[in-house]
Amino acid sequence: MTSTAGPQLGVAFVPNQPPERLRSFAQAADAAGLDELWVWEDCFKESGIATATAALAFTERIRVGVGLLPVPLRNVALVAMEIATLDRLFPGRFVAGVGHGVQEWMAQVGARVESPMTLLREYAVALRRLLAGEEVTMDGRYVRLDRVRLDWPPNRPPALMLGGAGPKSLELAGRLGDGTLLGAALGDDQVESACRIITAAAEAGSASGAGPHKIVATQIAATGPGAQRRVDAELPRWGQVAGLGIAIAGDARVFAASIRRLAEVGVTSVVIQPTEDEPDLEGLIHFLGSEVRPLLAADQ
Template sequence: MDDGPVTELGAIFLPQQPPERLRDVARAAEDAGLEQLWLWEDCFFTSGVAAAAAALAFTSRLRVGIGILPVPLRNVALAAMEIATLHRLFGDRPIVGIGHGVQDWMGQVGARAASPMTLLDEYATALRALLHGETVTSQGRYVRLDGVRLEWPPSPPPPLLIGATGPRTVSLAGRLGDGTILAGDTTPAGVRAAVDRIGPAEGHKVVVFLPASTGPGAAERLARQQEKFGAEWPGVAGDAAQVADVVRQLAEAGADAVILDPTPEEPSPEGFVRFVAEEVRPLVN
């Protein structure tokens, strides 16, 4: 086994938790030495950007991820302004991913695109250019900008992660992104397939969300979540050794970061982040 960690490790603060709990969970994560705390922008719970800014302000070392910002929901110039502001304020601690979003939700707010792939392609291209300080003019099908340039671009430009499930989106992420975020029902074999599809992209990071549950009733909580969301793979329920074993499998398949996803029924979000940092992490070093 290598001397260093085989993969970065993190946990998710689910949007099903009330926003006012974020302060305690973020501080518990930092105090326990957790590397990354991730947030979701699920409709219609909490804002990913507002929550991330708060979590970063509550802490001093913790990296905070947003997985993902749904691109139909916000203009690309606004997204660039928000991401740039986070990085100007907090350096390399923010991690931001973009993606299609849940299409039913996008339909509810009148933002569903007829061609999500075209939108994501145009959006990622423009966003990357804006974050690199370029002046962008675009007359695409969805993204239309006229000489837009950020007044306060981040320096250095932050990596852009793209959430992906299907093979076409994985290929797009490999082509346009600095990293790919894979959904929670991605098996080790699925990670290998994604890595093969991404190809030899230098420095490209693969982030995998792993549903995980521990303690009394863990397997039952995970089974209820799997049934509710129709996931093909439930994830892992068990003690630290059992969770660490699956983390290692994902790392060996090509995951650069594994982010443990508790169930909405998790009795203690603070306890969960401590479990990941203090019990699972030592077993995957």
């Protein structure tokens, strides 16, 4: 399973950083020539839509994605309105991802559902139809709409990304989405296994036909002095232990080699996630654009 084109290179603005750091971060990513900037909607830190909107306004060309909007927390009609508005304001630059959300957080706000899979399935179908400009009536287990139609749908329905972790969620994402967002802190074998499930489902599925299925993988990474120490300290925050080859620590050649391995198993976009204690966020972004990206471009 090999991707036919070189992977896109992006960076994540993780909400362990205060919102006021976003402007310089986003502008640095734009100036560095990176393909994508991903923001998160983690409870109870920062709004994904508000952050993405600001990042789009702060920049000129970089694509901005939300990974991901938790569907139990957000009414599907509201999300459709938000996606459509951003797509028309910034054509081709906004990428929306939706998923189950962290179940513990959903319980904290009274939004947890008995069947997250059923909710995501109903939600993805309704959201796609709304973004296509259809009038939608649905009486599902969780999603209920009565003759809802957007006044200002996207001029062209944008790709719909779904997030997933377990095999059933990955299969659903591959079948119903135009792309899949993988979780952070996954090893190469875990990514390869996920890609196989997603690709098989996408080939047999009923997505909108917006091109080849996209797979976005996030890699915790650090460069410079103390890089290995910093990624080793970061991994336990994501349920992983050091020494298993997860995350990237090293120079540009180490980064490029890791990104190439992911592309070879089917990943189409690699998003670099800085460690929480990254001492120079803009410096890391400049490194990605000036040193790592040229190595990847040389492969194409």
